[in-house]
Amino acid sequence: MRRKRFSRREVLAGLGAxxxxxxxxxxxxxxxxxxxxxxxxxxxxxxxxANVVKAFEQRFPQYKVNYTRFVNDARxxxxxxxxxxxxxxxxxxxxxxxxxxxxRAGSGLAVDxxxxxxxxxxxxxxxDTDQPRAYLDNGRVKALATAREPFFVLFxxxxxxxxxxxxxxxxxxxxxxxxxxxxxxxxxIGAYTVPDVARIALGPNYWYDGDRSNFGDPHFExxxxxxxxxxxxxxxxxxxxxxARHLDSYQQNSFLGEEFHLWSTAPFNLRxxxxxxxxxxxxxxxxxxxxxxxxQDWNGGSYNNFVMVNPKSPKVDAAWEFVKFWLTExxxxxxxxxxxxxxxxxxxxxxxxxxxxxxxxxxxxxxxFRRVVLDAEPKLATDTRLAGFPEITxxxxxxxxxxxxGEKDPGAAIxxxxxxxxxxxxxxxxxx
Amino acid sequence: MAxxxxxxxxxxxxxxxxxxxxxxxxxxxxxxxxPNLLGVIAFTLxxxxxxxxxxxxxxxxxxxxxxxxxxxLDNFIAIARDPGFWSAVGLTLVYVGVSVPLTVMxxxxxxxxxxxxxxxxxxLRAIFFLPYIVNIVAIGMTWLMLMNPKAGLVxxxxxxxxxxxxxxxxxxxALPALIVMxxxxxxxxxxxxxxxxxxxxxxxxxxxxxxxxxxxxxxxRVITWPSLLPTTIFLLxxxxxxxxxxxxxxxxxxxxxPGDSTTTISYYMYQTGFQFYxxxxxxxxxxxxxxxxxxxxxxxxxxxxxRALHD
Numbered sequence: 001m002r003r004k005r006f007s008r009r010e011v012l013a014g015l016g017a018x019x020x021x022x023x024x025x026x027x028x029x030x031x032x033x034x035x036x037x038x039x040x041x042x043x044x045x046x047x048x049x050a051n052v053v054k055a056f057e058q059r060f061p062q063y064k065v066n067y068t069r070f071v072n073d074a075r076x077x078x079x080x081x082x083x084x085x086x087x088x089x090x091x092x093x094x095x096x097x098x099x100x101x102x103x104r105a106g107s108g109l110a111v112d113x114x115x116x117x118x119x120x121x122x123x124x125x126x127x128d129t130d131q132p133r134a135y136l137d138n139g140r141v142k143a144l145a146t147a148r149e150p151f152f153v154l155f156x157x158x159x160x161x162x163x164x165x166x167x168x169x170x171x172x173x174x175x176x177x178x179x180x181x182x183x184x185x186x187x188x189i190g191a192y193t194v195p196d197v198a199r200i201a202l203g204p205n206y207w208y209d210g211d212r213s214n215f216g217d218p219h220f221e222x223x224x225x226x227x228x229x230x231x232x233x234x235x236x237x238x239x240x241x242x243x244a245r246h247l248d249s250y251q252q253n254s255f256l257g258e259e260f261h262l263w264s265t266a267p268f269n270l271r272x273x274x275x276x277x278x279x280x281x282x283x284x285x286x287x288x289x290x291x292x293x294x295x296q297d298w299n300g301g302s303y304n305n306f307v308m309v310n311p312k313s314p315k316v317d318a319a320w321e322f323v324k325f326w327l328t329e330x331x332x333x334x335x336x337x338x339x340x341x342x343x344x345x346x347x348x349x350x351x352x353x354x355x356x357x358x359x360x361x362x363x364x365x366x367x368x369f370r371r372v373v374l375d376a377e378p379k380l381a382t383d384t385r386l387a388g389f390p391e392i393t394x395x396x397x398x399x400x401x402x403x404x405x406g407e408k409d410p411g412a413a414i415x416x417x418x419x420x421x422x423x424x425x426x427x428x429x430x431x432x
Numbered sequence: 433m434a435x436x437x438x439x440x441x442x443x444x445x446x447x448x449x450x451x452x453x454x455x456x457x458x459x460x461x462x463x464x465x466x467p468n469l470l471g472v473i474a475f476t477l478x479x480x481x482x483x484x485x486x487x488x489x490x491x492x493x494x495x496x497x498x499x500x501x502x503x504x505l506d507n508f509i510a511i512a513r514d515p516g517f518w519s520a521v522g523l524t525l526v527y528v529g530v531s532v533p534l535t536v537m538x539x540x541x542x543x544x545x546x547x548x549x550x551x552x553x554x555x556l557r558a559i560f561f562l563p564y565i566v567n568i569v570a571i572g573m574t575w576l577m578l579m580n581p582k583a584g585l586v587x588x589x590x591x592x593x594x595x596x597x598x599x600x601x602x603x604x605x606a607l608p609a610l611i612v613m614x615x616x617x618x619x620x621x622x623x624x625x626x627x628x629x630x631x632x633x634x635x636x637x638x639x640x641x642x643x644x645x646x647x648x649x650x651x652x653r654v655i656t657w658p659s660l661l662p663t664t665i666f667l668l669x670x671x672x673x674x675x676x677x678x679x680x681x682x683x684x685x686x687x688x689x690p691g692d693s694t695t696t697i698s699y700y701m702y703q704t705g706f707q708f709y710x711x712x713x714x715x716x717x718x719x720x721x722x723x724x725x726x727x728x729x730x731x732x733x734x735x736x737x738x739r740a741l742h743d
Contacts, residue, residue: 245580
């Protein structure tokens with residue numbers, strides 16, 4: 001049998017074709033644009049987005065939507081950033097961290113939505129600059145907050161009644177500390193941690209003062225000191241345990257296990273409190289507002305979950321239709337994930353059943369929920385100055401850890417934060 | 433002897449006449465290594481060149497290739513003045529300087545022990561090698577539980593001696609805890625390499641030493657250690673490079689903390705690039721680290737020249 005000889009050219013052509021064949025599928029996500037609207041978000045589809053998409057497709061049958069979930073951590077955000085840069089088919093995407101917001105908006109990865117927002121009376125509120133609900137880059141609207149996330153303090157009703165402590169309707173940070181102390185027993189620690197004292201006192205952009213950082217403000221040191229003192233006296237969770245058990249990501253388990261009592265948190269954690277199968281517990285939960293500091297009552301929460309439209313999308317009009325739907329009539333399903341809509345276009349009953357499950361009365365003190373979440377109008381602090389934000393975030397965390405482990409004096413810790421923050425702000429402002 | 437000559441002649445014949453359809457051209461060899469070569473080009477060479485170029489830029493990734501701004505030597509000047517970088521260098525030197533010699537010493541001891549006839553020797557070898565092949569996440573989570581300052585097994589044992597280290601929840605103990613884990617993970621690998629080297633140790637020298645009445649220590653000092661020196665240098669070089677790049681356990685367990693007590697150079701580079709999005713600066717740190725590790729490796733390599741035992 002005669003063997004066929006391949007010429008060098010034939011072999012090279014074969015190799016080239018092989019290489020191309022292996023590369024092209026890898027690029028298919030980057031080059032090809034589908035007719036389907038591609039939406040990337042950090043909330044699991046089952047926690048609301050799938051139902052928003054379903055409702056949108058019913059309302060606008062001419063559109064099909066594919067929702068892709070990315071994990072909202074450093075790696076997930078990097079994946080989204082490289083996808084956006086690499087031209088992957090994404091029409092609408094969500095941004096959760098302030099640092100990513102500034103980077104993406106400032107790097108041409110967001111459509112200018114100013115005119116569309118201005119022309120729609122329903123969306124006028126997004127132009128408010130006192131309590132901003134949109135991210136503005138050089139005065140242009142680049143991202144719209146889809147959710148408001150007010151903070152509140154949760155009480156374990158069973159333990160509260162046992163301790164004979166009144167449910168506060170208004171309280172100061174000193175009263176918070178005293179209450180935590182009173183609730184501390186041999187088995188349960190009074191509080192998980194301290195609400196952000198400086199945020200409550202100073203409101204939005206509290207890290208910045210002109211072209212420098214604001215860590216000279218005494219409230220920052222006060223925050224570190226109260227935490228350190230509470231841990232020392234045993235009324236706040238020992239930070240050694242928090243770090244050794246990586247507890248920050250699993251606070252709900254310790255709250256449900258009655259390891260601590262007061263839990264300063266936000267609506268997205270309510271989903272753990274009404275599912276008896278996955279998260280069994282035998283107590284009701286009641287709500288108190290965050291404590292005030294020196295008469296100031298900024299809520300620690302903010303407007304969040306910013307939606308943006310990719311400027312590389314060939315379907316910007318369809319993408320905008322989807323964004324508008326999510327913000328307005330389609331926002332209800334997101335209550336299941338603990339997302340209160342920014343525009344407040346849901347009824348109280350929808351909020352109750354959406355956020356507190358099918359049997360709210362069974363697991364929650366609904367009166368206190370109405371008082372603290374539905375009827376109150378908390379002052380939400382959304383940062384708009386974001387120079388050096390990731391560096392400052394890390395410095396605050398590092399020094400807080402040292403302080404609350406009892407290894408460093410709060411004054412020295414804040415001075416170190418200030419040094420890092422000043423340098424980060426100067427470098428960012430210089431390079432921008 | 434005759435058989436060897438015939439085989440050699442056959443080999444020569446094959447070389448002289450490759451047969452129909454087979455051309456002993458260089459590109460055929462290239463064809464075989466092409467997949468690997470493509471991998472090296474795509475995943476090593478291009479990233480390496482990119483890092484060198486990016487080290488002289490200010491770039492945040494999100495702005496795309498159009499956002500790259502060349503800034504000359506600014507990144508290197510900033511590195512020289514960056515206290516975070518120098519802190520990371522110091523921690524890396526401690527981490528490498530303690531974990532590598534410890535791993536090699538314990539590996540050597542274990543290798544020698546497992547080289548002796550012991551009951552269940554094969555099982556013991558497998559047990560000691562196991563940490564090297566176990567998934568890093570499983571290792572991390574297990575040690576995290578073992579080293580829990582309050583409820584962990586390690587502290588329950590140490591409590592007998594009145595010791596209660598904070599391990600990962602203490603800025604003083606977190607780095608030692610990582611060193612313990614690194615040593616535990618590397619000893620089995622070292623012992624296996626030493627075991628294979630010990631099999632090659634010259635028997636006749638041991639026999640001669642026995643005849644001369646040399647003791648155990650004298651035999652180790654004069655025969656075993658010099659014959660193991662090339663292996664030791666190989667282990668030192670590879671472990672130094674590996675430990676300098678140590679990242680997985682730090683990312684998984686401490687995230688560089690508490691404070692910055694476990695922010696080694698590789699983790700600092702990751703923070704700078706992937707958390708602060710300063711890819712130009714992170715590349716410059718990478719380049720400086722590369723030069724540092726290269727120097728360290730060369731110093732180690734040169735230190736052994738002329739000291740090994742040659743047959």
